Amino acid sequence: MQLNSTEDSRPNGVAIATNGEHNGFSRRLTDEEFDRYSRQMIVPGMGREAQLRLINSKVLIIGGGGLGCPAAQYVAGAGVGTIGIIDGDVVEPSNLHRQVGHATSRIGMKKVDSLITHLRDLNPLPTYTPYTYPISPENAADIISQYDLVLDCTDNPATRYLISDVCVLLCKPLVSAASIQKSGQLIVLNCPPTPQGKVDKKYPPCYRCCFRKPPPANTQLSCGEAGIMGPVVGLMGVAQAGEAIKILASALHLPSSIPSNPEDDPHNLIQPTLLIYSYDLTAAPGPFTFRALKMAPRKKNCFACGENSPQTLTLEGVKSGNPNYIQFCGIQTPKIVLPEQDRITASAYHAARQNGQLQNHILLDTREKEHFSFGSIDGAVNVPFGKLLMKAATIKRHGGDAEEILPVEISEDQKDVPPIFVVCRRGLDSQEAVEKLKELGVDRGGKRKIVDIIGGMKAWKEEVDPSFPFI
Amino acid sequence: MTTPKPPPGHFTILYFASATSFTAKNVESLPAPLSLKKLFDVLEERYKGIKDSVLDHSLVTINLAYVDIPEEGEEDVIIKEGDEVAIIPPVSSG
Ligand SMILES: [Zn+2]
Numbered sequence: 001m002q003l004n005s006t007e008d009s010r011p012n013g014v015a016i017a018t019n020g021e022h023n024g025f026s027r028r029l030t031d032e033e034f035d036r037y038s039r040q041m042i043v044p045g046m047g048r049e050a051q052l053r054l055i056n057s058k059v060l061i062i063g064g065g066g067l068g069c070p071a072a073q074y075v076a077g078a079g080v081g082t083i084g085i086i087d088g089d090v091v092e093p094s095n096l097h098r099q100v101g102h103a104t105s106r107i108g109m110k111k112v113d114s115l116i117t118h119l120r121d122l123n124p125l126p127t128y129t130p131y132t133y134p135i136s137p138e139n140a141a142d143i144i145s146q147y148d149l150v151l152d153c154t155d156n157p158a159t160r161y162l163i164s165d166v167c168v169l170l171c172k173p174l175v176s177a178a179s180i181q182k183s184g185q186l187i188v189l190n191c192p193p194t195p196q197g198k199v200d201k202k203y204p205p206c207y208r209c210c211f212r213k214p215p216p217a218n219t220q221l222s223c224g225e226a227g228i229m230g231p232v233v234g235l236m237g238v239a240q241a242g243e244a245i246k247i248l249a250s251a252l253h254l255p256s257s258i259p260s261n262p263e264d265d266p267h268n269l270i271q272p273t274l275l276i277y278s279y280d281l282t283a284a285p286g287p288f289t290f291r292a293l294k295m296a297p298r299k300k301n302c303f304a305c306g307e308n309s310p311q312t313l314t315l316e317g318v319k320s321g322n323p324n325y326i327q328f329c330g331i332q333t334p335k336i337v338l339p340e341q342d343r344i345t346a347s348a349y350h351a352a353r354q355n356g357q358l359q360n361h362i363l364l365d366t367r368e369k370e371h372f373s374f375g376s377i378d379g380a381v382n383v384p385f386g387k388l389l390m391k392a393a394t395i396k397r398h399g400g401d402a403e404e405i406l407p408v409e410i411s412e413d414q415k416d417v418p419p420i421f422v423v424c425r426r427g428l429d430s431q432e433a434v435e436k437l438k439e440l441g442v443d444r445g446g447k448r449k450i451v452d453i454i455g456g457m458k459a460w461k462e463e464v465d466p467s468f469p470f471i
Numbered sequence: 472m473t474t475p476k477p478p479p480g481h482f483t484i485l486y487f488a489s490a491t492s493f494t495a496k497n498v499e500s501l502p503a504p505l506s507l508k509k510l511f512d513v514l515e516e517r518y519k520g521i522k523d524s525v526l527d528h529s530l531v532t533i534n535l536a537y538v539d540i541p542e543e544g545e546e547d548v549i550i551k552e553g554d555e556v557a558i559i560p561p562v563s564s565g
Pocket of ligand 1: 208
């Protein structure tokens with residue numbers, strides 16, 4: 001990732017000077033601009049013209065969270081002239097370990113307003129445009145069309161496909177990053193921006209060219225469910241700002257920066273790269289685990305940007321609900337619902353324990369061990385859901401004693417087979433676990449009851465123990 | 472994650488994001504050579520359900536470069552001894 005340095009080494013066809021005369025590219029910098037941006041302007045490859053290009057640029061940051069906060073700080077600090085930020089959420093205490101543009105004093109405020117407060121304090125010169133509602137198929141094109149470059153700092157697949165599609169249709173470069181738990185990804189898409197349907201040479205890919213379809217809905221996790229390390233998402237957001245500044249300063253956001261002959265392009269413009277960062281909490285410090293992966297160029301058969309895409313994807317279509325992004329990415333619906341006799345409410349389970357009906361039983365808690373470490377019901381044994389599924393699959397394939405899946409010793413001839421209760425975080429995994437255990441015959445042909453605690457530890461906190469530390 | 476050299480007759484396979492959670496591994500060695508067309512079946516054999524939950528929407532790289540999984544009738548790619556394959560599911564959160 002090198003800066004395309006001087007005017008002369010820019011690929012053919014970029015007409016900065018002529019383009020610029022009308023837009024204030026030839027003006028002098030004000031004293032305030034000069035003071036503020038001097039340290040970056042003297043970096044080789046920057047200079048006055050690159051700074052003026054930043055000042056004359058408009059950047060849209062979609063999402064004011066873990067990626068958007070660090071990205072916005074550096075975009076604003078660098079002096080990008082117009083910065084739009086779109087997000088419908090409000091600041092919550094659980095955001096603050098990573099969303100560095102917010103503050104304890106602004107909990108409850110709209111994220112967009114909170115972040116702009118922070119950015120104005122950092123640099124009052126840019127124009128900040130707030131959009132305090134989420135991006136949607138109805139509003140996406142109207143908003144994106146007003147900007148030169150887009151940063152995707154959102155948190156769900158449906159929005160990622162929407163943003164990429166609209167950027168293809170409007171010919172905007174897209175800097176896309178994502179992060180969860182201990183992994184981060186970054187890729188620059190549709191840059192230099194290329195008209196939809198052009199496939200006669202090598203052109204940059206869109207999000208769909210890289211990720212053809214979204215993960216199944218039941219495997220999609222949010223940071224709220226799976227957790228996220230602050231520095232991992234922060235690093236990705238900062239890298240997004242870095243790519244955005246590079247693109248704008250070198251005028252690569254202009255459609256005319258497509259090299260006329262990609263084969264002898266000295267800047268590797270059509271060599272899209274996916275940056276992967278994995279951060280291993282259990283490893284020794286270093287070696288640093290960045291990987292730069294060479295991605296393929298635009299795909300001929302891509303739904304959004306390929307050969308026949310003008311027939312499959314249009315601005316009018318997107319606005320009127322075609323494609324249907326929510327359907328494409330699957331709707332989050334609770335999966336299985338077990339029959340009533342296999343389920344018990346948290347309060348009924350508690351009552352049965354209290355009045356002595358349930359002396360001898362096994363309580364399995366299928367949450368991750370980190371969740372379990374904050375607290376559990378007395379006597380619960382931790383069998384993380386993923387491990388349980390793995391063990392179940394192994395037993396199914398290679399045979400073996402199904403009851404080894406249980407963390408407790410039970411003799412074969414024990415007459416009184418203690419029932420099993422299963423609890424998880426919110427009551428979905430536990431149902432699947434009950435099904436799996438029965439499938440393996442752990443219920444001994446119906447002699448043993450295996451019961452799901454409805455609503456998981458969340459229900460336990462609501463119905464039984466309000467002081468329980470649920471996260 | 473450090474990437475160990477695979478033993479003779481093997482290639483290295485790296486798992487990222489949800490592929491790591493599914494396999495409970497960052498890295499392992501598998502016997503080489505292997506046809507890319509057969510890679511998903513070999514993994515499904517080891518990790519039941521991984522095809523639907525992870526592989527179908529992941530991208531695959533060999534030696535740090537993206538590869539298309541060949542479809543029926545398309546020319547196959549052979550994963551060779553010493554290659555580094557990576558399974559990279561999309562990450563959506565932020
Ligand atoms: Zn595409």
